[in-house]
């Protein structure tokens with residue numbers, strides 16, 4: 111038995127789960143009119159209603175006891191304090207320092223990182239202003255009108271999805287295009303619409319060694335040179351964000367055009383660093399800073415609120431409840447806001463790259479399920495497709511519904527329908543529809559007894575399906591910052607409970623290494639017989655088809 115599964119609170123939760131499995135939330139709501147008012151919390155402008163979960167007060171108490179027993183508060187303080195909690199890479203985990211406006215120092219290895227964080231923010235601000243004002247021009251003196259942001263993983267998803275989510279705040283000086291995939295269609299589609307004299311390329315790679323990003327940047331460089339730019343003009347058109355300054359300069363990026371980041375910023379937490387430069391270029395620095403301020407407000411809440419009222423902690427522990435005691439394999443995110451449609455993909459990287467682990471920090475195999483599959487898409491679209499499985503599938507899929515109460519340029523009719531669908535879905539999931547209710551409907555329709563019984567079985571919805579509802583006034587930059595930080599801390603808490611190192615990603619690293627080796631096989635630099643037979647034959651087929659072209 112591991113430390114986690116032998117905790118008294120774990121044993122309590124196990125027993126509670128067994129008892130509660132036959133109880134229905136519908137009955138809890140009927141018996142307890144104060145349930146909804148009690149099971150809610152607020153943080154940084156985000157309201158959480160978690161009353162539609164299969165929990166009682168006793169369960170919540172045991173969940174918080176489990177979090178405490180696993181040392182959550184000490185781990186949280188160690189993260190904020192700059193301890194090297196990423197113990198396989200011996201690194202601090204300090205994305206919170208990137209949005210630290212408290213004026214307090216944050217030491218790493220005895221040195222305060224805040225001066226360089228603030229200096230980099232100043233550099234982002236000044237560069238954004240000079241591009242927007244037209245002071246920074248292309249090599250022919252024309253204004254920069256388009257930015258191509260090249261990166262992948264955390265160096266792409268954060269900037270792209272935040273920019274998309276904040277569309278109503280877009281600055282009209284430049285249009286930002288994102289390119290991630292090494293599939294050449296992407297970069298070629300983007301570049302073919304652009305004028306090289308007015309295009310700025312922002313190449314974002316923390317390691318400066320990611321194949322996709324290096325290749326896409328080389329293609330952009332070739333495009334620029336072929337279109338008439340010269341080698342020395344590159345300095346006006348290419349900037350990089352990286353923690354590997356020497357590799358970036360070697361690649362040909364002028365040192366003054368490199369925005370630094372640091373090894374204590376994990377890729378999936380990097381949008382708050384200079385990796386967020388495309389966000390600043392797309393929206394203006396003021397909005398970028400508000401995004402950081404919203405995240406900082408959530409950090410303060412996470413640091414100081416009692417666990418019982420702590421929104422990230424509540425959401426994390428509910429996730430643990432379903433993953434470990436209800437065999438939930440996945441967790442669905444359902445933003446009811448078109449511009450927020452990318453959030454599930456963002457949280458997918460954040461959560462699955464962090465907690466997709468099978469050993470504890472000490473290297474011992476876990477004897478309990480860890481990170482769930484994260485998925486989802488915008489409402490209401492999913493209601494007409496995959497929600498079926500959430501309503502009537504055989505497993506439990508906890509859901510996070512989220513909705514801005516007001517939207518810019520509001521069309522009241524559309525927004526009321528959007529909200530009604532969001533709330534209606536959570537209600538349907540919770541209540542379900544009983545066999546008797548379905549039978550009565552069919553009786554009213556005049557069906558005979560046998561048909562009523564036959565069809566009622568199919569129409570019955572068990573309900574008792576858990577969901578959280580997150581509401582906020584508007585999805586402005588501050589609120590979005592808070593929302594993303596909320597999920598970061600949720601994932602952190604779960605990692606602590608499951609005793610994982612949530613900050614490395616060796617599985618992903620292996621993919622990078624093998625991809626490069628196979629490329630050598632394809633290009634003939636490595637003998638294909640070094641690979642397994644399956645891979646060898648795939649390479650052979652690829653080489654054969656391409657040799658014939």
Ligand SMILES: O=P(O)(O)OC[C@H]1O[C@H](O)[C@H](O)[C@@H](O)[C@@H]1O
Nearest residue numbers: 263264265315316317320377618
């Ligand atoms: O920024 P880069 O070094 O190019 O890395 C880009 C991405 O690479 C890997 O796949 C990591 O798992 C991600 O966390 C990272 O964001």
